[in-house]
Amino acid sequence: MDYTSIFNNFSFNKENKVPYYIQLSEFIKYSIQNNTLNFIPSERELSSFLSVSRLTVSKAYEKLKKDGILYSKKGSGYFINKDSILFLSSKKTKAFFLINQLIDNLLKEDFSFNDIKNFFNSILSYQEIKSENINIAFIDCNPESYFIIKNQIKKLFKINSHFLPISSLLRNHNNRSILDKISGFDIVLTTKKHYNEIKNHLKNLVTGKDKNDFKRIDNLKFFDEFKLIKVHIEPDPDTLIKIAKIQKNSKKLVICYSKRFAIIVKEYLEKINDLSNTEYLILESLYKTNKGNLFENTIDINQEDKIERLVKNKLEEIDYLIIPAEFKVLEYKDYIYQNFKIDSFNENLLILFERLQKIYSDKIISFNYKVDNGSLILIEDKINEINSKRLKEYIEKGVIDEEN
Template identity: 30%
Template sequence: MDTALIRKNGIPLYVQVKNNILSDVQSGVRKPGEQLPTERELSERLGVSRNTVSQAYQDLEADGILVSIQGRGTFICDRDDKVRFENRRDLLSKVIDVALEEGLQLGFSIEEFVDIATKRAQQKAALLHDVQVVFIECNREQVEYFSRKLEFGGIHITPLLLEELKDASQKERSILERARLVITTFFHLDEVQQLIGSSQQVIAVSLDPELETIVKVARIPQEKRVGLICKSENFAGKVLNALRQARLEELHVSVHTDADAERVRAFVGSQDALIVSPGRRREIEAYCKRKQHVIEFVFQPDVASVNLLRAALADTFRH
């Protein structure tokens, strides 16, 4: 974890910090249950900002490598569930224990508690299934991909393009009227709220480039010709902006949004490596006549956004 960071290799510092911690865990240098330095301590030790360490810790926590316990610190998770520290399963068990104890005090038997809890869970599951959620974004690649990515617990999310919202037909208006919740990105929050008014609750999520995607792109030699193939200029702009934020702007990236098969084939043949929008890797690989690296550029909602969405959906149960 204390391995010196390389500042001019194109790989973001937080990615290097994360990879160093992962390496320590996989090699056994860091043991399950071991406490890590605080964000401040590690940032001072490595000579980076605290935000850099915080991002690395958050990503590792989302991946189930670390667990953060309020008031105690950050620890290496036990991958075999024999960890001595609290984790999500432990916390849920404690909640159930409290509910069970209160149920017994109210005069219910354990069997009655199990029956009531099971029926209540089934009711909640049915309610979740009936919840109508709409995800609004400005480009087809992201709106379809993230509508699938954000689904959980049986909730179905209907994708809707921002342009479709602006020119809303009866179909789009009907979808919005039935929606219990509308999701968009922070970039479009104000515009979406203006378009739909105050009739529906709007939740904004933050979409970040997937860590693995950035690492793959960072490994492309700078002298290589890199082609970006996607359906919209908007998505291309988001990818190029993400590369700039990751300090990978020295890569020379050419953009191709034309859907014509022959022009796509010709463009693929002129590039050394290819970046493609989600779901198009196999399609583009079929055009490759030589060995070319094809990378899907994937954005994902951050952990805080997913937790916020879960909380908003839970709140619908109480109304």
């Protein structure tokens, strides 16, 4: 049976939080188990047929290869592994089978048991290196973009991430403090909008009068390694379609954290719909001034009952609630502590918005960004480069025997 007839029955579930490559790998696995798929198309063919990036197909194939369901031949593509035990056995039995099969093949190549043991020790050491998380900083003007992009990247790579507001970076005149902070990350990401501004600012710092004072930082090496990566992001097409479909003159409420994100949403509303009957509730404003755009009078952020009553009434009146994608409000807690230095921080306000978001989910439009595939490939290449460097360092330290 032609593979196209099989994949005609497959479509990505955009509402599902499971990454696309896992959805695809599960469908392929199911099709192989049910004997409906007996041929694996090339990455290019399948990505074209499904109208999805080649990176998605590649990651799906690699996952199936890792699970023992597919194997690859250099220059020929991927093939189905016919060993049914890989599908029918428990994880432990499957692991025993694969390791035993590998050892048998190595013994046939005249390797000794001691050689094989050294191979395994070296490979395990290398895998431990690869499992270490990459430390990534994201510099931007609004934390909403950071949380959206962070969650996209975390689905693909093992990372630790941190948000650095561009305003605090540019206002900080302590060169040592800025460079020390930046040097603690393996990768620094920023958007196209801020890339040149940040790059020039950091270059001025490392080439300034005080450059000899930075003992912990190799200034030239910092830029030679291209630690700063420009990420291209744009609103998800589904988001724009949903906004375009909003009925004219309907009542809209935008709830977000930062004023900058509210401006972004406002610009797209004005561009593809209309701004009439649109109100904004910006959490940042509540913490900065104890006053939000919805409220005519100043309101103490600790008066949860009053705020809840006002917001609930407003949510019942509106037709659409527009919020940032991945808007897990409590994630902003550390950011609020860091930026507003609130001594007695009351989490109840954030809990309130987390709860109301669920109650009025039928009115929600999530404003989502997508990182383009070219940026993801750049990040993946940089992560592979970092892992290779770590491996080299481990070899030099004698942790891994290079000859093995």
